[in-house]
Amino acid sequence: MDLGIKGKVALVMASSRGLGQAMAVSLAKEGVKVAVTGRNPEGLKKSVELIEALGGVAIALNWDLSDHSVIDGLVSRVEQELGPIDILINNTGGPPPTSATGQDPALWQKSFNDMVLSLIAITDRVLPGMRERKWGRIITSTTSGAIAPIKNLAISNTLRAALSAWSKTLSAEVAAEGITVNIIMPGRVATERLRQLDEARAKRESIPYEEVVKSSLRLIPMGRYGDPTEYGDAAAFLASQNASYITGTVMRVDGGQTQAV
Secondary structure (H helix, E strand, C coil): CCCCCCCCEEEECCCCCHHHHHHHHHHHHCCCEEEEEECCHHHHHHHHHHHHHCCCCEEEEECCCCCHHHHHHHHHHHHHHCCCCCEEEECCCCCCCECCCCCCHHHHHHHHHHHHHHHHHHHHHHHHHHHHHCCEEEEEECCHHHCCCCCCEHHHHHHHHHHHHHHHHHHHHHHHHCEEEEEEEECCECCHHHHHHHHHHHHHHCCCHHHHHHHHHCCCCCCCCECHHHHHHHHHHHCCHHHCCCCCCEEEECCCCCCCC
16 A cells, blocks of 8 residues: 655654664655654664665654754754754653652653654644645654553552543644644553563562463453554554544554454
8 A cells, every 4th residue: 555655754763773773664665754752872773774674765863852942953954954844753761660649849840851742842843834824734742652551650540641642632622724733642562662561570579480470461452562663554544645534533452452442
């Protein structure tokens, strides 16, 4: 299927590894020129290499989401080197595992700054160009915890839910201008982050890592963890011309795990 986005330009946040990298590569497979971002030089290099191996075009930007002062300059660089940004993938790393109470307010504030305000500010910088061209895709990657809160991930559950509400609000504001705004939500997809969370649970509950995985698989109707490529391909579809009438919604890529309707 031709997704109709060859030659478009995408900015993919936090794409030096994991789900961000998978989304960047899937877009590149469709002929999209991609700016990958992150703080890990080796990871960024790997993302670029994966894209170039497909015959694609990519640039790497060292980008710390906690520093809002760099947004204008780095977006301008993408525009100068690749062209106007048509597709924005809002994605961040996750906060540390936490309970809902007893957390330092400074941790809540920093997480909100890095995971929510940063993405809103980047969107505000990119959106005027999309409006001028009457075409754009804004896709924000969150977590199933925003719908069905995950134990010991209170900060992530809370802040990703805030992004869902923001995305839904924004979608109505720009729908008539050819711009779609959607959430893509992973379940248990086999990334380094998921392994770290499983290992942390094994340590916290004093059980073998393998038992954590087995207990998780019992909750997934498909009986397996997702492949990052499956997640990336779902994001590429949401970015496509084929998905031009899909906005203000949540696409779950979770193997049927999330029980909420």
